[in-house]
Amino acid sequence: MEYTSGGSSWTRAMRRLGRAMLPRRRPERSFAWSVLTPVVFAVAGMLFSLSAATAKGTDLRDDRRPELTNLIGARKQELAASRERAARLRAEIDTQQRRQAGTDGQVDEQRQRGDAEQAAAGLTAVRGPGVVVVLNDAPRRADGSRPAGATPDDLVVHQQDVQAVVNALWSGRAEAMTLMGVRVISTSAVRCVGNTLLLDGQVYSPPFEIAAIGDQAGLQRALEVSEGVRLFKEAADTFGLGYQVRVEADVQAKAYDGSTALRAARSGS
CATH class of the missing domain: 3.30.70.1880 (Protein of unknown function DUF881)
Structure with missing residues (x-):
């Protein structure tokens, strides 16, 4: 069996204790990360500002389907009103042509010719x-499935x-x-x-x-x-x-x- 001297063991113990009591050095931060971090925060802040300015207090992701449905309904009503107005105007034109046909032979002839073609044109x-x-x-x-x-x-x-x-x-x-x-x-x-x-x-x-x-x-x-x-x-x-x-x-x-x-x-x- 081998023995070590007491003085040598005591010296090594004191060295370990001294190293433990010394403050540890923090790892050095890379230069790239130090530069990119403020840039990322700056870009994020700019995006938040732009979103706030665009939204103006509203929800940017709000569902637009009700608005689209209302728009389609409004256009249908406008179209129906336009069709009714066009029908009234055509009726007025027809009335005026019939009145004129009674006083003008050429107008009356063309009127009769047009009446004869109305059935073939689908107007009767x-x-x-x-x-x-x-x-x-x-x-x-x-179940939402489709045929094979x-x-x-x-x-x-x-x-x-x-x-x-x-x-x-x-x-x-x-x-x-x-x-x-x-x-x-x-x-x-x-x-x-x-x-x-x-x-x-x-x-x-x-x-x-x-x-x-x-x-x-x-x-x-x-x-x-x-x-x-x-x-x-x-x-x-x-x-x-x-x-x-x-x-x-x-x-x-x-x-x-x-x-x-x-x-x-x-x-x-």
Whole structure:
């Protein structure tokens, strides 16, 4: 067994005690951190100031949906008022033309010519036997799931689907047609925004109803041979879209009451 001298052990103990009593040196902070810290605080303060000035005491993340809903409602009311005013003005013009026709032979001749073309232009009400086609989006499932292999676009009626039905009914020699109760004429444009229909400035949601007056057998045949209608029927069978054809003895089509002004025209020859 090896022994150490008492003096040596005592000396080492005193050294350790002395080192323990000395103050520890703090690690030196890096120069980059010392510079970046005030910069970060300065930028953060500037952002807070800009946010406060922009908000002006309001919540910047406030939900804007109620405001948008009110704006849409106001625009619909303005559009309805404009349509009513336009109808009144057209009625006044018609009254003045009829009065003038009684005193001017040329005006009377052109007036009679125009009256003869009103029915073909869709400006008179029509009723008779026909068919009604209804297109609808696929119903939503309770759990929010979709049919296998389906995308969101597969489950809604699109613009080309409505156009396919309208074109098929015209090719079946429809005498008159309405879409959502609105008379369809040669200048009518069928447009869809999302899964809503835009027609003559009005927005309609599905189901979309197209009614046509004419030979019922011919209208049905035209629907059956239409390629666009066939594709929609296949999608309806696969994804659950709605497609219905009704034969009705009395279909009513009111006169077109929108604007008949043309901005441009091109000869078909």
